[in-house]
Amino acid sequence: MVGTSVSVYNYVHEPISIGARPYRVARIRPRSGSRQVTADLARQGFVRSRWRFQLYLWLSGQSRAIRPGLYCLYPNQTPRDLVRMIGRGAICPALLIRRGDNSFDLFRRLRHLDAKRFGAVERLCRDRRFLRSIGVPLPSRVPEKFAARDLSWAPLCEGWWPPGEFIVEQRETARSLVARLIKQSLRRFQTIVGENRSAYVEKKQRFSLDDIGLMTLASLVEREAVLDRERPIIASVFFNRLRDGWRLDSDPTLVYHPRRIGAIPRPADRRDRTNPYNTYTFKGLPLGPIAIPGRRSIEAVLRPASTAYFFFVARGDGTAAHRFSRTSSEHKDAVRALRENLRRRRR
Numbered sequence: 001m002v003g004t005s006v007s008v009y010n011y012v013h014e015p016i017s018i019g020a021r022p023y024r025v026a027r028i029r030p031r032s033g034s035r036q037v038t039a040d041l042a043r044q045g046f047v048r049s050r051w052r053f054q055l056y057l058w059l060s061g062q063s064r065a066i067r068p069g070l071y072c073l074y075p076n077q078t079p080r081d082l083v084r085m086i087g088r089g090a091i092c093p094a095l096l097i098r099r100g101d102n103s104f105d106l107f108r109r110l111r112h113l114d115a116k117r118f119g120a121v122e123r124l125c126r127d128r129r130f131l132r133s134i135g136v137p138l139p140s141r142v143p144e145k146f147a148a149r150d151l152s153w154a155p156l157c158e159g160w161w162p163p164g165e166f167i168v169e170q171r172e173t174a175r176s177l178v179a180r181l182i183k184q185s186l187r188r189f190q191t192i193v194g195e196n197r198s199a200y201v202e203k204k205q206r207f208s209l210d211d212i213g214l215m216t217l218a219s220l221v222e223r224e225a226v227l228d229r230e231r232p233i234i235a236s237v238f239f240n241r242l243r244d245g246w247r248l249d250s251d252p253t254l255v256y257h258p259r260r261i262g263a264i265p266r267p268a269d270r271r272d273r274t275n276p277y278n279t280y281t282f283k284g285l286p287l288g289p290i291a292i293p294g295r296r297s298i299e300a301v302l303r304p305a306s307t308a309y310f311f312f313v314a315r316g317d318g319t320a321a322h323r324f325s326r327t328s329s330e331h332k333d334a335v336r337a338l339r340e341n342l343r344r345r346r347r
Helices: 002-012 034-043 050-059 079-088 103-118 128-133 174-195 197-207 211-224 228-243 251-255 295-302 328-346
Strands: 024-028 069-073 094-097 164-167 311-314 322-325
Touching: 002 050, 002 079, 024 034, 034 050, 050 079, 069 079, 094 103, 103 174, 128 174, 174 197, 174 295, 197 211, 197 228, 197 295, 211 228, 211 251, 211 295, 228 295, 228 311, 228 322, 311 328, 322 328
Parallel strands: none
Antiparallel strands: 024 069, 094 164, 311 322
16 A cells, blocks of 8 residues: 555656647536546556556545536646646636637637737737737738728738647747737638649739638638538629629628727628728728638638629528529519518528
8 A cells, every 4th residue: 555655656756748838728518527537648648657646636626527628738737736736727718710610709709818918919919010920911911992081900820820720838928828829810811822822823813813812711701600501502693793894792890990800790880980890881902801711611712613793692591501592683673582581580
């Protein structure tokens, strides 16, 4: 018994190897007992001796107070430290970024995580010198049609965030967090471009688009589409409209403004000439992206379907699908069908 106690004592005080990384993340699933937790942590490489870890978990009394979540282990931390964290719920702060989110969603979540530490993120997202230093594509000048508009509220790095769940490090500053996330997103974009090089070059030349323009279109596709199979078709509608000099008429652009974020578009928004993202008022692309596009939306812009469609509207039948039309007359019929479907569903 003495030998077992010494063995367990020595084991739980030996640092867990995290390699050359600044930290590693251990994941504990909900409703896991001590045996399941031990097995999961062993699979993740945090537990070398299952029986010693499980025995210490029981002896410490923490086996009855296991809290699920993500736990950050730093250099020189031990199994004893990990067991203590499991018991008191010292969970790593994690930032969730979903495709279709925008910078304002991120600002809100970061304030919730640590308002004091990340209060500067919003300011950094409007700092041209800082954003240029980390590689964010920035327009050389504001298009003439937006020159008289108030643009002070617009994040210059919109769209250039990576979707995913990200651990916020203990000593991380607002500047290092923004740089880390955006550089990851830029690498993702370059990977997608590299896989679609010929399509990328063709789209840039044919439509006089830069990387900002491509990401802007991808963000519109992201906000309009629900079904992946429709993303290339929706992209084709936008390209057909750009080609023929039509306005893009994308509803999500109407509410990309601090006063309207999260709201439902309304007729008055279509007439708002103060919003540089309003694609019902201004022809061509809006000022920049309105959301974070996922890979499928970026690929849809690089490789859109070949169609004669100029319109689309939701079917309203519960499938999340759209009805696509070539003419204004067909589109009006589709809108009437949508209203009828909505009336039926309300009954």
